[in-house]
Amino acid sequence: MKKIIYILFLIIPHFLVHSQNQLKDSVKAKEISEIIVTAQFEPQSLKKSIYNIRVITQMDIQNLAANNLSDVLNQYLNITATPSSSSGRSTVSLFGLDAQYFKILVDNVPLTNEAGLGNNTDLSQINLNDIEKIEIVEGSMGVTHGANAVSGILNIITKKSSTTKWNINMITQLETIGSEFSLFKEGRYIQSLKIGHNLNSNWYFNIGINRTDFQGFLNDKNGKNHIENDQSRGYSWLPKEQWNGTGLLTYKKNNFRVFYKLEFLDETVDHYNTTVQSGYNDELGTYRYANDKRYFTQRFFHHANATGKLFQKLNFNLSISHQEQERKIEDFRYYLFTRKESNINKTKDQSMKVFYSTGTISNFFISSSFDIQLGYETVHNTGFALTQEANSTYVPIEKVLENYDVFASSEIKLNTSLSIRPGFRYSFQSKFDDQQATSLGIKYTIEDEGLEWRASIGNSFRTPTFEELYSKMIFDGHFFVGNENLIPEKSTSYEVNFKKNTLIQKKINLTNTLATSFLQVKDRIDMALIRFNEDTGNPEYQYVNINKYQMWNFSSTHQVKNENWTFSLGAALIGISQTIKTESIQPNDKFLYSLNINSSISYTVSPWKTTFAAYYKYNGKTQQFIVGSSDYEISTIDESHWIDASVRKLFFKNKIETTFGVRNIANLTNVNQTRSNTNTAHVSASQIMLAYGRSYFLKLAYNLNF
Numbered sequence: 001m002k003k004i005i006y007i008l009f010l011i012i013p014h015f016l017v018h019s020q021n022q023l024k025d026s027v028k029a030k031e032i033s034e035i036i037v038t039a040q041f042e043p044q045s046l047k048k049s050i051y052n053i054r055v056i057t058q059m060d061i062q063n064l065a066a067n068n069l070s071d072v073l074n075q076y077l078n079i080t081a082t083p084s085s086s087s088g089r090s091t092v093s094l095f096g097l098d099a100q101y102f103k104i105l106v107d108n109v110p111l112t113n114e115a116g117l118g119n120n121t122d123l124s125q126i127n128l129n130d131i132e133k134i135e136i137v138e139g140s141m142g143v144t145h146g147a148n149a150v151s152g153i154l155n156i157i158t159k160k161s162s163t164t165k166w167n168i169n170m171i172t173q174l175e176t177i178g179s180e181f182s183l184f185k186e187g188r189y190i191q192s193l194k195i196g197h198n199l200n201s202n203w204y205f206n207i208g209i210n211r212t213d214f215q216g217f218l219n220d221k222n223g224k225n226h227i228e229n230d231q232s233r234g235y236s237w238l239p240k241e242q243w244n245g246t247g248l249l250t251y252k253k254n255n256f257r258v259f260y261k262l263e264f265l266d267e268t269v270d271h272y273n274t275t276v277q278s279g280y281n282d283e284l285g286t287y288r289y290a291n292d293k294r295y296f297t298q299r300f301f302h303h304a305n306a307t308g309k310l311f312q313k314l315n316f317n318l319s320i321s322h323q324e325q326e327r328k329i330e331d332f333r334y335y336l337f338t339r340k341e342s343n344i345n346k347t348k349d350q351s352m353k354v355f356y357s358t359g360t361i362s363n364f365f366i367s368s369s370f371d372i373q374l375g376y377e378t379v380h381n382t383g384f385a386l387t388q389e390a391n392s393t394y395v396p397i398e399k400v401l402e403n404y405d406v407f408a409s410s411e412i413k414l415n416t417s418l419s420i421r422p423g424f425r426y427s428f429q430s431k432f433d434d435q436q437a438t439s440l441g442i443k444y445t446i447e448d449e450g451l452e453w454r455a456s457i458g459n460s461f462r463t464p465t466f467e468e469l470y471s472k473m474i475f476d477g478h479f480f481v482g483n484e485n486l487i488p489e490k491s492t493s494y495e496v497n498f499k500k501n502t503l504i505q506k507k508i509n510l511t512n513t514l515a516t517s518f519l520q521v522k523d524r525i526d527m528a529l530i531r532f533n534e535d536t537g538n539p540e541y542q543y544v545n546i547n548k549y550q551m552w553n554f555s556s557t558h559q560v561k562n563e564n565w566t567f568s569l570g571a572a573l574i575g576i577s578q579t580i581k582t583e584s585i586q587p588n589d590k591f592l593y594s595l596n597i598n599s600s601i602s603y604t605v606s607p608w609k610t611t612f613a614a615y616y617k618y619n620g621k622t623q624q625f626i627v628g629s630s631d632y633e634i635s636t637i638d639e640s641h642w643i644d645a646s647v648r649k650l651f652f653k654n655k656i657e658t659t660f661g662v663r664n665i666a667n668l669t670n671v672n673q674t675r676s677n678t679n680t681a682h683v684s685a686s687q688i689m690l691a692y693g694r695s696y697f698l699k700l701a702y703n704l705n706f
Contacts, residue, residue, distance in 0.1 A: 172189075194208035306318045490523060615645070
């Protein structure tokens, strides 16, 4: 009942406002012009887009004092950023589908990692200091963005120009890790420097460097140098140091622009074994040691892009990118009495090398009511992994996956109110059968009433990952292997979205939206029991196309905004059905529902040059069916609350910016996860570590523009 009240509370204002507008003929709808580029023929205002696009502004990033993408996405409906304390990674899921189905791009180019291209991206490795804004499109985007854009895409738009001749930006940020902080020993430390320069009216360049030093979260552990074998050595959240470097060179003249962008990532994650061992030799006498390891990750991202006109008419956009990400593992013995390392062995564990190119051409016709866009995409992906086979034998595997895609879409304006956009993509695959994707988008607007209605249908596909195809983990009764015979998953999504924009007394802009969507994935890949070994009796597991996934989403968002303040409130009810086929257990396709609520408020006191901001996210209880030993079991993750707040102030003619805030005010750490059998009273419980508690941060930025 409480959930129903929440939903009614969010939806009713939409209809109250609409009724109020009918009584006030003088109130007109208006939307602030927001230029977007994702999935568009050319940059255009947000309200003209046939797709429903969410924009995360630079102001939101600044108010959150966010250093990586995970800090930002915590606050948005339908999106869940999931950190891992054991690996240091943080990944994203949308509509309950994990990071394999959600594509992350930088300036329309998918970002690679050692496990995928655009997917399985570690959010903590994406630095935000060079970002202009973020655009998110939900639903199947297979036509415009190819494989693996099943649940949606996120496009990071970086800064490529400056309004001043020189711009120099320096940032330092200190943050506690929960209650843990000691200068240069505990906490998180961030330093950044960026320099940009307009060489003349055509040429611009910038370079930047960012360092993030996360000292780890001890919690109930005792750190690196703890000598007792009581399983309390090490950290609950692994220490990590990152260096991010960027460089940009841009040339622009008339309608032609070309840029080259380089990004570099260097990351070190320290893993300290909880087990302390003892030994003796003549040189050291009695000694204690632990077998520790480090993870080294490096990424190079090269991107060259050109946009302009051909034959003074046709619009073209061409991108070429080469990317490489590699992870190495360094194993070593750490002597606790002498605090020295020995037996150091470094091995390449995973890597991905990608050549990527995409291009589009449009504006074939003089008519403003009809246009066609033609495009291509090529991917040459070389993946490497070190697999563990029987008898602790490690075998390197290197494979090449390629695809060559062509796609076409058109925008047809039937009249001033109604537009449609059909699209089609054909993908030539080197490993799998050729794939297709189709889409149809419809937009209907009534300008005088401020009404926008959008509907879309699209299908996409997800190709199996390198891990699902080729991984092997065979040791001590464990048998988990990939499957080279996997086929791509197929998805279909439907979405309907209503938006109402209202201008009240020419000062207050009110936006109300109501949306529903349905997503279905067939031939979903999962790890499944395939047999029991006749010789050992041990179970053997393999990735197979076994599941069917369905999702319903109902959401409503409301925003009130004027010159100095903004308030937003939203809710989403998500229902998920997963059908897992096994020989011994009857499939269960029941929908299980969860509720998300978010809200934010910001207020700027202009005379003080100060902005107060607060963000709230409620993640309701989530459930899913999982296969047990004899029947389905329900896995339940309890609800959680996330609250951030900050105060940002400008000094000395806006040259110095300070931000003080609190992250995770609700002090979220662990949430309960229970498993209960559907036919028995048996219940088991565990805990998931989602965060390290309430943290305080202070950010100082110096901006010199001249």
